[in-house]
Amino acid sequence: MNETGTIEHHTISLIVDNEAGVLARVIGLFSGRGYNIESLTVAEVDSESQRSRITIVTSGTRMIIEQIKAQLDRIVSVSKVADLTIEGPHVSRDIALIKVAGEGEKRVEALRLADVFRARVVDSTSCSFVFELTGQAGKIDAFIELMKDLGLVEVARTGAVALSRGATGL
Amino acid sequence: MIVRALTELGVDTIFGYPGGAVLPIYDELFKQNKIRHILVRHEQGATHAAEGYARTTGKPGVVLVTSGPGATNAVTGLTDAMLDSIPLICLTGQVARALIGNDAFQEADTVGITRPCTKHSYLVKETAKLPKIIYEAFWVAENGRPGPVVIDLPKDVQVEKAEYIRPNEAEHRTYHPQTVGEDAAIKVAIERLRKAKRPILYTGGGVINAGPEASKSLYDLAKKTNAPVTNTLMGLGAYPASDKQFLGMLGMHGTWEANHAMHDCDVMVCVGARFDDRVTGNIEQFSPGSFKIHIDIDLSSINKNVHVDLPIVGDAGVILKQLLAEWDAQNGSKTQPDLTPWWNQIERWRDRKCLSYKDQDDVIMPQKSLERLYELTKHLDPVVSTEVGQHQMWAAQFYGFDKPNRWLTSGGLGTMGYGFPAAVGAQIADPDRLVICIAGDASIQMNIQELSTAVQHNANVKIFIMNNEYMGMVRQWQDLNYDGRYSHSYSDSLPDFVKLAEAYGCTGLRVSHPDELDDTIRKMVETPGPVVVDCCVAKLENCFPMFAAGAKHTEIILSSDEIEPKDDSVIAMV
Ligand SMILES: Cc1ncc(C[n+]2csc(CCOP(=O)(O)OP(=O)(O)O)c2C)c(N)n1
Ligand SMILES: [Mg+2]
Numbered sequence: 001m002n003e004t005g006t007i008e009h010h011t012i013s014l015i016v017d018n019e020a021g022v023l024a025r026v027i028g029l030f031s032g033r034g035y036n037i038e039s040l041t042v043a044e045v046d047s048e049s050q051r052s053r054i055t056i057v058t059s060g061t062r063m064i065i066e067q068i069k070a071q072l073d074r075i076v077s078v079s080k081v082a083d084l085t086i087e088g089p090h091v092s093r094d095i096a097l098i099k100v101a102g103e104g105e106k107r108v109e110a111l112r113l114a115d116v117f118r119a120r121v122v123d124s125t126s127c128s129f130v131f132e133l134t135g136q137a138g139k140i141d142a143f144i145e146l147m148k149d150l151g152l153v154e155v156a157r158t159g160a161v162a163l164s165r166g167a168t169g170l
Numbered sequence: 171m172i173v174r175a176l177t178e179l180g181v182d183t184i185f186g187y188p189g190g191a192v193l194p195i196y197d198e199l200f201k202q203n204k205i206r207h208i209l210v211r212h213e214q215g216a217t218h219a220a221e222g223y224a225r226t227t228g229k230p231g232v233v234l235v236t237s238g239p240g241a242t243n244a245v246t247g248l249t250d251a252m253l254d255s256i257p258l259i260c261l262t263g264q265v266a267r268a269l270i271g272n273d274a275f276q277e278a279d280t281v282g283i284t285r286p287c288t289k290h291s292y293l294v295k296e297t298a299k300l301p302k303i304i305y306e307a308f309w310v311a312e313n314g315r316p317g318p319v320v321i322d323l324p325k326d327v328q329v330e331k332a333e334y335i336r337p338n339e340a341e342h343r344t345y346h347p348q349t350v351g352e353d354a355a356i357k358v359a360i361e362r363l364r365k366a367k368r369p370i371l372y373t374g375g376g377v378i379n380a381g382p383e384a385s386k387s388l389y390d391l392a393k394k395t396n397a398p399v400t401n402t403l404m405g406l407g408a409y410p411a412s413d414k415q416f417l418g419m420l421g422m423h424g425t426w427e428a429n430h431a432m433h434d435c436d437v438m439v440c441v442g443a444r445f446d447d448r449v450t451g452n453i454e455q456f457s458p459g460s461f462k463i464h465i466d467i468d469l470s471s472i473n474k475n476v477h478v479d480l481p482i483v484g485d486a487g488v489i490l491k492q493l494l495a496e497w498d499a500q501n502g503s504k505t506q507p508d509l510t511p512w513w514n515q516i517e518r519w520r521d522r523k524c525l526s527y528k529d530q531d532d533v534i535m536p537q538k539s540l541e542r543l544y545e546l547t548k549h550l551d552p553v554v555s556t557e558v559g560q561h562q563m564w565a566a567q568f569y570g571f572d573k574p575n576r577w578l579t580s581g582g583l584g585t586m587g588y589g590f591p592a593a594v595g596a597q598i599a600d601p602d603r604l605v606i607c608i609a610g611d612a613s614i615q616m617n618i619q620e621l622s623t624a625v626q627h628n629a630n631v632k633i634f635i636m637n638n639e640y641m642g643m644v645r646q647w648q649d650l651n652y653d654g655r656y657s658h659s660y661s662d663s664l665p666d667f668v669k670l671a672e673a674y675g676c677t678g679l680r681v682s683h684p685d686e687l688d689d690t691i692r693k694m695v696e697t698p699g700p701v702v703v704d705c706c707v708a709k710l711e712n713c714f715p716m717f718a719a720g721a722k723h724t725e726i727i728l729s730s731d732e733i734e735p736k737d738d739s740v741i742a743m744v
Contacts, residue, residue: 021293
């Protein structure tokens with residue numbers, strides 16, 4: 001199909017049977033058909049029924065996004081597909097661990113900003129911190145940006161996990 | 171355990187080839203007599219034979235191959251089945267569990283390699299789960315949009331003892347495709363169809379997959395609505411070719427009338443087809459003014475290539491029945507407009523006689539060979555398979571099918587080497603039927619070794635090679651797009667097909683003069699056992715009508731005379 005239309009970012013939530021190969025099928029779909037993955041998280045959420053939840057942030061035209069959902073739905077081990085972005089309000093969170101090394105003024109400033117962002121210190125040495133920050137991707141991006149001048153060493157991020165707001169679930 | 175589960179599921183035939191990693195299963199096969207094992211000569215042959223078996227019987231085809239090279243040889247057939255939505259179960263041997271990942275002898279990551287070309291796959295790690303997995307695999311292969319399923323079986327899992335618990339429900343826990351169309355959509359569809367002045371039914375392989383009942387419903391719908399019908403390559407046979415309302419195949423090598431009617435229609439009902447690029451041509455210029463209704467079991471087929479106005483997800487057979495009922499409920503036949511002007515227009519298109527060709531006295535024209543083949547065999551209601559190339563397109567144009575499950579061709583993947591093993595599979599499924607493989611001189615060589623399979627198992631397939639000494643379809647594209655530079659498309663050093671047939675213990679016949687054509691075809695049909703006909707046809711004939719890849723679907727070239735100097739930028743794949 002023609003590639004007209006604006007690029008949208010969508011958060012898609014999947015419930016899958018937690019069996020070998022299901023993640024490979026999901027990822028293989030994206031690489032095989034040339035779709036984007038901005039982030040992907042996965043973990044078992046119900047050990048009794050052996051279901052996992054995969055949260056994917058992807059981008060594309062509306063038509064591509066619809067294709068992605070239909071293709072995901074076709075995977076035999078995928079039992080539910082929800083597009084949180086269009087199905088109503090939802091909450092989305094990332095966790096980041098951010099290591100910053102520095103001394104003196106910079107160290108104090110890093111700590112002050114961490115406080116402003118409500119980042120927790122989960123490791124510290126005399127010349128470094130590891131901060132843990134939870135929030136929307138944008139907030140984490142902003143914090144990382146600020147840390148660049150203050151001795152940013154490295155970052156590990158989970159990618160988004162997301163749920164719809166309100167009483168009902170998938 | 172494996173053999174027991176297969177037997178319970180009604181499997182009567184397995185196409186396979188042994189090897190170290192499946193010897194335990196072969197030993198079990200040896201000890202029983204419910205399942206017939208057809209020993210092929212190459213694993214690709216097994217997969218295509220299973221496809222032919224599946225396509226003619228409606229049951230999944232079952233394949234058994236060893237680990238490593240056995241499994242990798244099966245990949246082409248799995249991909250073919252994936253693209254043409256054919257239900258297959260492919261049992262592959264695997265090295266013992268403890269060895270997986272160690273680059274053990276004949277180890278390949280079968281599940282990994284086959285993931286993109288299977289609908290689903292299993293690596294069985296616990297023997298106790300075998301029956302359940304096998305039952306589930308059959309359910310998955312057959313339900314929803316059908317497709318191939320791989321079950322990878324480590325050797326130690328095959329020999330380990332476990333209690334056999336017969337699964338009571340054969341479903342998959344979470345996979346439940348929608349089969350019934352939404353009532354509201356059915357209503358709207360009929361409202362549109364009832365008011366259409368220029369309706370058309372465009373149907374594909376999905377109608378065949380939905381079973382013979384679906385083809386019957388399609389016929390009823392066409393008769394009630396008086397709409398013209400066109401089929402895709404995969405859909406041939408779903409509507410009787412001899413019926414007045416049939417326009418022939420559409421698409422790149424489709425008829426003038428089918429493509430023009432698709433372009434000019436006001437309501438298009440697409441059933442079990444997927445707006446493939448070989449059907450639509452340039453998407454922007456495809457049937458611009460029509461209201462498009464798309465019926466498909468697979469949601470991901472909808473709006474993939476062409477934007478449709480009304481999608482209906484479900485089984486083609488079920489939805490066609492719903493449409494029929496709704497047509498009556500809305501009193502369609504009494505309330506629809508007069509379609510005479512539409513039919514008059516179609517007749518004018520038909521008058522172009524787009525399939526006509528210049529016949530010759532001293533050389534067999536390829537079209538002629540198929541016209542005669544059709545005339546002399548149609549009363550026998552044969553199954554016809556093809557390889558890939560010009561002969562395939564000519565067969566689609568000139569061999570008419572009045573019933574479904576008679577036509578075997580590789581549409582989606584276009585696999586040379588498909589046709590002959592597929593014919594063997596069909597013949598095994600129905601030993602008394604006439605099964606003809608229409609082949610090309612190049613394609614037939616891709617799985618020629620299956621002649622040995624045919625002889626061993628009395629699969630008395632008749633192979634009709636349209637020998638033009640070229641990879642004709644490649645040469646045609648070189649004519650059209652590369653100024654006739656025939657780069658490596660000449661079939662050099664061809665074997666003597668008659669002697670080759672004889673070497674395998676089959677009958678070989680050769681014909682090169684038009685006067686002998688009929689007799690040769692009759693002899694082919696009458697001769698017992700597998701027969702190879704080397705039909706020497708005109709070498710440089712091209713297949714028309716044709717629209718170029720990416721061209722508008724009504725910019726149709728009718729004969730070589732119309733070919734203009736070409737533009738090197740028009741490059742596409744054969
Ligand atoms: C496995 C495979 N390799 C290559 C191709 C590309 N291809 C399409 S048609 C064709 C030529 C077929 O020649 P032949 O079997 O003689 O048929 P003809 O076109 O002459 O009727 C080729 C090479 C293919 N479809 N499949
Ligand atoms: Mg040829």
